[in-house]
Amino acid sequence: MLIVCEGEKTEVNYFEAIRREKRLPNADIKIVPSDYGTAPLRIVEYAIDQFKESKAFDRVYVVFDRDDHDSYHNAFSKAEATNKKLKNDEGTAVPFKAIPSVPNFELWILLHFRDVLAPIHRNEVYAELRKHACYPTYAKNSKTVYQDTKDRLPAANSRAAVLRDRFDKNNGNDPYTDADVVTAELLKIADRFH
Template sequence: MAKRHRFERKEDRIVRKAGRRRPYDRMLIVCEGSKTEVNYFSAIRREKRLPNADIAIVPSDYGTAPLQIVEYAIDRFNEAKGFDRVYVVFDRDDHDSYHNALAKAEATHETLKNDLKAKVQFQAIPSVPNFELWILLHFRDVLAPIHRNQVYAELKKPAFYPSYAKNSLTVFQETKDRIADATARAEALRARYTSHNGTDPYTDADLLTGELLKIANRFS
């Protein structure tokens, strides 16, 4: 008989204690890019040995505009309905559909039903100006509007993360020790600004990162 994965063994124990209820939410995470964000969240899933089937991390097949990402996530979910939460990860950048994407994500929240006939949480994970702001927050505060080019320049300073490269497979591993600092800074921005403004620095990447790590901690 094949040896069972440690995640599955621990999951079985928790399920037996709590009845048949799954001890974690199944997630569909749809990202703007095919590499940067996908690589980051996949690295968490891989390092923490989370199940691929129940935590799907995919790029949008419809394009990289925020509204296209939301629309793809809806269609992808409707193909199988095997998820409890859907996250759409996108940047503000110069996208014309940014505000429409936020509105559609909010309007879609709890309107879809999954394979268990339960309402599905649908949440946008925007970053202003881009996902790299989340990485920069691991190293310093950002309190004023900043252009994406400046984010890259700041991030690559010798005192911060000079080896950073878009599409890297190792960003999570190389920054994970600073997640608590980055989360505190992201929370401070959320208390000060709103994603709907679209010009002030903002990210919800900490929320999704935190959810994945929370699942992992339940099985550690």
């Protein structure tokens, strides 16, 4: 599995913490930030280039935020056009999935603590996260976010599913995340290893 993230640390640290805790091999799961910048389309392009370097992956996830990115919709188009078009070293067509969060990845963390059913600006997400009732010790780029929140995963998964049913990731600023998809995939792999 190849996971290419917009953020250099927040998302990478979160998914790496799952990989480490579950003792998933580095050889099987590569989690990297995009070296081409934070624009969603550039992240997709970087993921394609990373895949082509080794062709060792059987799936690719591209994790990015809505924020105010101009290339957000183009990134979806390119990811969809790439889905199952790349072939790995075994000749198998590879799923290539965009994993958006609106407005940002921290929405996924906030969903561990409460519902978010209306548009919310990224600054509000941070402010809400740091409230006493949620996660007052939250710090961007922290390496302990997964450990600090994993007991609340079932609630976060349910809330993310509600957002997927209620809102469209392509429209406006309604809250949305597919971060649970990658999290679930990593945990499913862990179940197979243990």
